[in-house]
Amino acid sequence: MKNENIYIYENFKELLSVIAYLIINQIKPYNIQKKEKVTPSLFTNLIHLDTHTYQQFWNKKLSSKIYSLIKDAYRSEDEYKELVLYYVLLNYQKYGEKVIHMRNLKCVNKLLALSKYVHSENHKWKGFLRFQEMENHFYYAEFEPVNDILELIAPHFKTRFQNENWLIKDVKRKKYAFKKGNHLFFLQEEDILKLELKQSLKEEECEDLWKTFFHTIAIKERTNKKCQQNFMPKRYWKYMIEMEREQ
Amino acid sequence: MTTKEKLTILADSAKYDASCSSSGSTRVNQGGLGSASINGICHSFSSDGRCISLLKILMTNCCIFDCKYCINRKSNQVQRAVFTPEEICCLTINFYKRNYIEGLFLSSGILKSPDYTMEKMIETIFLLRTKYHFNGYIHAKAIPGASEYLLKKLGSLVDRLSANIELPSDNGLKLLAPEKNSRKITNIMAYVKKNQSKTFTPAGQSTQMIIGASKEKDLEILKRSENLYQTFSLKRVFYSAYVPVNQDSLLPTLKTPPLKREHRLYQADWLLRFYNYKAEDLLSEQNPNFNVLLDPKADWAIRHLNEFPKEINQVSYYDLLKIPGIGPTSAKKIISSRRYFKIEFNDLKKMGISVKKAKYFILCNGKYFMNKAFFEANFITKNLLLESIEKIDVQNRQLSLFYEE
Ligand code: SF4
Numbered sequence: 001m002k003n004e005n006i007y008i009y010e011n012f013k014e015l016l017s018v019i020a021y022l023i024i025n026q027i028k029p030y031n032i033q034k035k036e037k038v039t040p041s042l043f044t045n046l047i048h049l050d051t052h053t054y055q056q057f058w059n060k061k062l063s064s065k066i067y068s069l070i071k072d073a074y075r076s077e078d079e080y081k082e083l084v085l086y087y088v089l090l091n092y093q094k095y096g097e098k099v100i101h102m103r104n105l106k107c108v109n110k111l112l113a114l115s116k117y118v119h120s121e122n123h124k125w126k127g128f129l130r131f132q133e134m135e136n137h138f139y140y141a142e143f144e145p146v147n148d149i150l151e152l153i154a155p156h157f158k159t160r161f162q163n164e165n166w167l168i169k170d171v172k173r174k175k176y177a178f179k180k181g182n183h184l185f186f187l188q189e190e191d192i193l194k195l196e197l198k199q200s201l202k203e204e205e206c207e208d209l210w211k212t213f214f215h216t217i218a219i220k221e222r223t224n225k226k227c228q229q230n231f232m233p234k235r236y237w238k239y240m241i242e243m244e245r246e247q
Numbered sequence: 248m249t250t251k252e253k254l255t256i257l258a259d260s261a262k263y264d265a266s267c268s269s270s271g272s273t274r275v276n277q278g279g280l281g282s283a284s285i286n287g288i289c290h291s292f293s294s295d296g297r298c299i300s301l302l303k304i305l306m307t308n309c310c311i312f313d314c315k316y317c318i319n320r321k322s323n324q325v326q327r328a329v330f331t332p333e334e335i336c337c338l339t340i341n342f343y344k345r346n347y348i349e350g351l352f353l354s355s356g357i358l359k360s361p362d363y364t365m366e367k368m369i370e371t372i373f374l375l376r377t378k379y380h381f382n383g384y385i386h387a388k389a390i391p392g393a394s395e396y397l398l399k400k401l402g403s404l405v406d407r408l409s410a411n412i413e414l415p416s417d418n419g420l421k422l423l424a425p426e427k428n429s430r431k432i433t434n435i436m437a438y439v440k441k442n443q444s445k446t447f448t449p450a451g452q453s454t455q456m457i458i459g460a461s462k463e464k465d466l467e468i469l470k471r472s473e474n475l476y477q478t479f480s481l482k483r484v485f486y487s488a489y490v491p492v493n494q495d496s497l498l499p500t501l502k503t504p505p506l507k508r509e510h511r512l513y514q515a516d517w518l519l520r521f522y523n524y525k526a527e528d529l530l531s532e533q534n535p536n537f538n539v540l541l542d543p544k545a546d547w548a549i550r551h552l553n554e555f556p557k558e559i560n561q562v563s564y565y566d567l568l569k570i571p572g573i574g575p576t577s578a579k580k581i582i583s584s585r586r587y588f589k590i591e592f593n594d595l596k597k598m599g600i601s602v603k604k605a606k607y608f609i610l611c612n613g614k615y616f617m618n619k620a621f622f623e624a625n626f627i628t629k630n631l632l633l634e635s636i637e638k639i640d641v642q643n644r645q646l647s648l649f650y651e652e
Contacts (some may be wrong), residue, residue, distance in 0.1 A: 133345065161344070164278055212254055212258075222297075
């Protein structure tokens, strides 16, 4: 049996170059995977291309619309997202911009669905994320998004909380968005020397007031927990202080 | 009284207001705290499945009026509280900074007089906007009968200013809220409509009516809404199933709030606003109430079967919207796709469009989903009923309540 080839890349840019290489050389990949995600097996070859010459390939070729769709879909954790991007770009080469309307193509539907999923999750977290007030008027939040949306969501809180300094942690991916003054930084675990944050004295009282409000505002005669859970699935509850009792 | 005790009383008495949305405003942050989001943001969902977007409170539940349906009416023996402006500001700011809320929804019982009450509300919101530099969303309820200069002042501070029509008909209002008068309510609406701009109630106005406390039929209710949308360009009419909080010979005795009815009205309201239907298309004097078993659009389609089945590769956007199960999102998908290929039944599924209901009413590239002989009212009704014993009906309404304003 012939071994299947898996093409390896390290970041988004390189992924685009790998896809360019495959398209130009008319190679249909078995799979394309991020370096840290591959599990080597006896039946696959891992190929790490030197994509240097393909770096410029998509420059000026991709419209901003298709580029942002691809970039958004890339934030998803879908197992086959790279193949979806490959097939979309392959068809984009053939049909151009109109490919995004060709919903009879499976890859196009998948691309739109992934991008939609990423955006809807981003929208939900805009509401469900919870900051805690720390000492010295510093705010801290932890969250666990399914998709890799930290870079998407951070600018929202930057405009909203202009005068506050804050840190948001993507717990699963161990990365941080740090806003200080007018600046927004994206940091990895190793960039943060030691995180010593203490809750402000007001924090507990405020959380208690919020829980009071939350439980009071519900109309008993209309209780519908299923509906509640439909709009606010359990995976969001972990960091929502008002749902503490429910877990 | 502690802030917590006041919050318990004043959130409890505000909870019957159905409006929760924080959408429609594009207020930008100019160096202060907060911003608005055009689509609105839900920050939590309470155990009744309703979206929590705003800190929804009354300034006070003291009231000089005695509206029959209201928990805060003068004649009720309930604990009363009044928030100070500072207390409201602190709560709002502290909640907002922790991302619990999108902003403030402030309503009030009537203290002393409508003008006095409005002045207090204005003082609060003014403080919030100036001293606290709060840039988030604010929805204030105008007090009927307050002077115009106060409406002007309040309207320039908030994103949305609205007045509740309370009951679907003037007679209902006369009977159950004799101290209110519908003129005073519609005057507010007219004023807001006339002056609405980027700096005056940028998110427009909405209203609410209580369903099931008075005797109106669905047709009368829907016609009233239609009229309100046309006359005052309201963003939304909210329907609030009456929760029996008081005993009164003038009130019906209900065991549970009429949620199903409320749900049908929301669906029909949807059809008025986004689907080009008129109240009289949907209901008539002979048939003045909605079918509890079928949604209004399916009900309408079955009564107009001669307009179906529609060829989805051909018919216009508005005709697509008439197909049960097809909404604006699906209709747009169909329109943009069919320029590039002929849509078959299989494609609809690929496109993420559910054909569960729609299949009875469409042709795809000339083909019906089964033998065309079955295209007949009784057969379709029976199948729709089987499929539409809706499992979780109140859910969809909440979705529409919030996401697609
Ligand atoms: S005026 Fe408002 S608060 Fe006062 S009794 Fe009537 S509905 Fe209730």
